[in-house]
Amino acid sequence: MVPLTRSPLWALIAQAAQDSAREAASEAGNQTRELIGKITGPKILQALAISVTCYLTIKGVDAFVTWLSERVARHNRLSIKQFQPFVRTAVLTVTIILLMNLFLNLSRDNVLAVTGTVAVALGFAFKDYASSIIAGIVGLFEAPYRVGDRVVIADEYGEVVSYGLRGIRLQTPSDNIVTVPHSYIWTNAVSNANMGELEAQVVTEFYLAHEVNPEQVENILYRIAYTSKYTHLKLPIVVVMTERSWGSLYKLRSYPLDARDEFVYQTDLTVRAKKEFARHNLTYPKRFDLLENDQN
Amino acid sequence: MVKKAAQFKDWLIKKRFFRTGWVAKDARAISESEEALAALPDDVADKLEQAVNKLPTSSFEIQAILEPLENAIAQWIEDPQSSNNSIVILAQPVLPVSLVLAESLSRLNIKPKSPTIKLLDWVERPPYGNSIQKRLEEQLGDSNSDLPEEDQTKPDRITILPNLCWCFLRSAQGLDGIDYLQSSIMNNNQFVVIGCGQVGWEYLKSTLKFHAYCDQVIHLPKLTGKQLQKWIEPIVEQFDIQFTDTALHKRLGESNQLEDMQLSIERPIETLTEITQEAAATAKSSLRSVKETLDGNVDNNVESASPKREYFNRLADISDGVSIIAIQLFVRSLCYRKTADSTEEGDVEGSAQQNEQEIRGAGRNFQKTSKTPQIIAQPPKLPPLPELSQTDLYLLYSLMLHGDLTIGSLAESLGDAPQIVNNQVQLLRSEGIIEQKNGVIKTNPIHYPRLRRELSNNNFIIEVS
Numbered sequence: 001m002v003p004l005t006r007s008p009l010w011a012l013i014a015q016a017a018q019d020s021a022r023e024a025a026s027e028a029g030n031q032t033r034e035l036i037g038k039i040t041g042p043k044i045l046q047a048l049a050i051s052v053t054c055y056l057t058i059k060g061v062d063a064f065v066t067w068l069s070e071r072v073a074r075h076n077r078l079s080i081k082q083f084q085p086f087v088r089t090a091v092l093t094v095t096i097i098l099l100m101n102l103f104l105n106l107s108r109d110n111v112l113a114v115t116g117t118v119a120v121a122l123g124f125a126f127k128d129y130a131s132s133i134i135a136g137i138v139g140l141f142e143a144p145y146r147v148g149d150r151v152v153i154a155d156e157y158g159e160v161v162s163y164g165l166r167g168i169r170l171q172t173p174s175d176n177i178v179t180v181p182h183s184y185i186w187t188n189a190v191s192n193a194n195m196g197e198l199e200a201q202v203v204t205e206f207y208l209a210h211e212v213n214p215e216q217v218e219n220i221l222y223r224i225a226y227t228s229k230y231t232h233l234k235l236p237i238v239v240v241m242t243e244r245s246w247g248s249l250y251k252l253r254s255y256p257l258d259a260r261d262e263f264v265y266q267t268d269l270t271v272r273a274k275k276e277f278a279r280h281n282l283t284y285p286k287r288f289d290l291l292e293n294d295q296n
Numbered sequence: 297m298v299k300k301a302a303q304f305k306d307w308l309i310k311k312r313f314f315r316t317g318w319v320a321k322d323a324r325a326i327s328e329s330e331e332a333l334a335a336l337p338d339d340v341a342d343k344l345e346q347a348v349n350k351l352p353t354s355s356f357e358i359q360a361i362l363e364p365l366e367n368a369i370a371q372w373i374e375d376p377q378s379s380n381n382s383i384v385i386l387a388q389p390v391l392p393v394s395l396v397l398a399e400s401l402s403r404l405n406i407k408p409k410s411p412t413i414k415l416l417d418w419v420e421r422p423p424y425g426n427s428i429q430k431r432l433e434e435q436l437g438d439s440n441s442d443l444p445e446e447d448q449t450k451p452d453r454i455t456i457l458p459n460l461c462w463c464f465l466r467s468a469q470g471l472d473g474i475d476y477l478q479s480s481i482m483n484n485n486q487f488v489v490i491g492c493g494q495v496g497w498e499y500l501k502s503t504l505k506f507h508a509y510c511d512q513v514i515h516l517p518k519l520t521g522k523q524l525q526k527w528i529e530p531i532v533e534q535f536d537i538q539f540t541d542t543a544l545h546k547r548l549g550e551s552n553q554l555e556d557m558q559l560s561i562e563r564p565i566e567t568l569t570e571i572t573q574e575a576a577a578t579a580k581s582s583l584r585s586v587k588e589t590l591d592g593n594v595d596n597n598v599e600s601a602s603p604k605r606e607y608f609n610r611l612a613d614i615s616d617g618v619s620i621i622a623i624q625l626f627v628r629s630l631c632y633r634k635t636a637d638s639t640e641e642g643d644v645e646g647s648a649q650q651n652e653q654e655i656r657g658a659g660r661n662f663q664k665t666s667k668t669p670q671i672i673a674q675p676p677k678l679p680p681l682p683e684l685s686q687t688d689l690y691l692l693y694s695l696m697l698h699g700d701l702t703i704g705s706l707a708e709s710l711g712d713a714p715q716i717v718n719n720q721v722q723l724l725r726s727e728g729i730i731e732q733k734n735g736v737i738k739t740n741p742i743h744y745p746r747l748r749r750e751l752s753n754n755n756f757i758i759e760v761s
Binding site: 074075220223224226227228229230232233234261268271276 | 503
């Protein structure tokens with residue numbers, strides 16, 4: 001009996017498979033040759049020039065926007081900064097198109113041929129990156145955060161100082177820069193203190209003993225807020241009081257003229273309030289229970 | 297009351313000239329107006345300065361106060377139980393409102409049987425915020441407490457607070473004085489006349505709702521070009537001041553067109569504003585010149601009146617109609633120039649150097665032009681405002697709020713240490729934004745229009761609503 005692998009049929013099948021593979025490889029090669037244009041020296045130089053121009057343009061726009069935003073009236077500062085991500089996106093898009101035109105023969109058939117083959121591979125590799133980019137584009141219009149906003153995101157609090165293609169950069173109060181990918185907004189909440197406005201509410205807490213006259217404390221706190229140089233007098237000032245087992249918690253909710261002065265404003269209010277409390281002999285609580293929840 | 301007010305006014309001018317003078321001098325730094333005066337010959341500069349400082353308050357400002365004041369007091373005397381028992385006069389923070397009010401009161405004409413007058417005759421603010429209430433209590437007291445009940449309905453007294461901004465300091469204890477006024481003075485059987493800076497008023501309005509206790513509020517009007525011209529006319533006539541024509545064809549020959557304009561690429565908006573203002577003023581004058589030429593209306597008198605009218609219109613525009621700013625800009629615009637005066641026939645020898653080429657070898661008589669030095673008023677311009685940081689704005693707003701402050705009071709108002717505040721003050725003083733003398737600091741009035749816009753753009757309560 002003749003083995004299967006030595007039979008004429010097997011030889012035919014093997015030959016057909018070989019021919020088929022050779023044909024597929026040849027076709028792929030032809031398609032690739034069609035798609036990829038000639039890579040010449042001048043083209044490489046051109047590509048480098050385009051990349052460098054793109055980089056310099058982005059840097060130039062960043063510097064110009066920052067410079068201009070610090071020179072105009074305060075209420076226009078954030079509006080000007082918010083142009084930055086749009087311009088960056090546009091410059092990068094133009095650059096990618098120019099580079100693709102340079103190295104690829106972008107006919108319709110070629111694009112279709114390549115897309116199918118490459119897309120699947122790239123898709124798996126860059127799915128998170130693509131998700132962030134798409135989230136960033138959605139974020140430009142939905143605006144969960146904008147440049148200049150003070151947000152709590154991914155357990156970090158800070159001012160959004162940059163809106164990139166893939167993520168934002170937060171400057172925290174301790175002067176750290178935290179990069180958060182845009183894809184975070186798909187399924188997580190973002191807490192925004194000012195939503196594009198210059199002013200953000202500041203909450204300053206004071207703890208006093210139960211025996212203290214609450215009306216007197218309220219009057220003092222209102223007076224402290226009215227007389228602080230940082231207070232934005234056109235916005236509301238509210239004192240809220242809550243009773244706790246250890247004493248009374250007072251919260252002074254007010255707005256500084258510039259949200260960047262948030263912490264120095266809080267310090268100013270606290271220092272001056274403590275002086276007044278001492279002058280009126282107002283006492284502090286004897287003990288604290290830090291585990292008690294605070295809702296307001 | 298008239299005599300008392302006149303005495304108070306004289307005392308203010310004599311003792312607190314730095315606060316109330318039209319061209320008050322900083323102890324060390326030279327102001328813009330002084331620089332202009334320094335360019336004139338000494339004797340002319342001295343006389344000019346004296347003449348300017350002797351200028352009385354503009355009659356338009358006084359008239360704007362006098363009529364409503366007389367009516368309000370008369371109405372109250374007739375019906376003391378009416379709720380209309382106060383009047384507030386508001387002025388720009390750089391204008392000495394106490395002086396304007398005192399001058400108006402010294403011309404008041406009310407009935408012989410008028411109630412007693414209680415004048416808060418402070419010439420400076422109390423040194424500490426926590427002493428204001430005590431001093432108010434000592435000076436104003438409580439008018440009703442000792443009177444029998446049947447007399448408490450009669451018109452009792454007129455209380456005058458020439459400058460409400462001295463009755464408070466923006467600090468925790470500094471507002472106690474206003475609380476006292478609200479509870480004791482404003483509700484009592486008396487008529488209250490209050491002078492206040494606009495910025496301080498807006499502050500008290502938004503924080504303590506002080507306006508709820510007051511009835512009539514009179515804003516000092518902005519002076520028009522015509523009114524400023526009438527007010528400054530005595531000085532113009534005394535020194536025979538000429539006004540330059542800013543029409544383009546008349547300025548083409550002058551080399552120093554843009555000398556005063558400090559154009560800077562770092563302040564694009566201000567530079568553009570400066571250029572726009574300059575271009576608008578030049579275009580307007582040129583149009584006027586062309587129109588006059590086409591109409592054949594080139595009479596000398598009309599020609600000299602038009603540049604003068606345009607000058608004062610522009611002065612009113614850039615000074616926001618505030619008299620003290622206008623007079624300082626006026627002084628700043630003065631310069632000494634030799635103008636072509638007369639022609640005479642003269643011999644060749646002994647002629648001026650510029651005619652040497654014509655004279656050499658001519659050997660004949662020619663017409664010689666003599667030049668007489670004259671004071672010329674160039675188009676008035678606001679000096680540029682230097683770049684200000686956020687802390688500078690806080691300090692300047694505090695000064696606007698209170699009118700004038702000492703270093704200690706300013707530090708208390710800002711909540712900062714006096715040394716830190718003093719450092720900042722000296723820096724701003726060297727830039728000419730603020731002036732200081734004998735421990736008192738105030739904003740340089742000439743910078744007020746630009747400063748007001750800068751503060752308003754940065755969310756400070758400045759505009760009168």
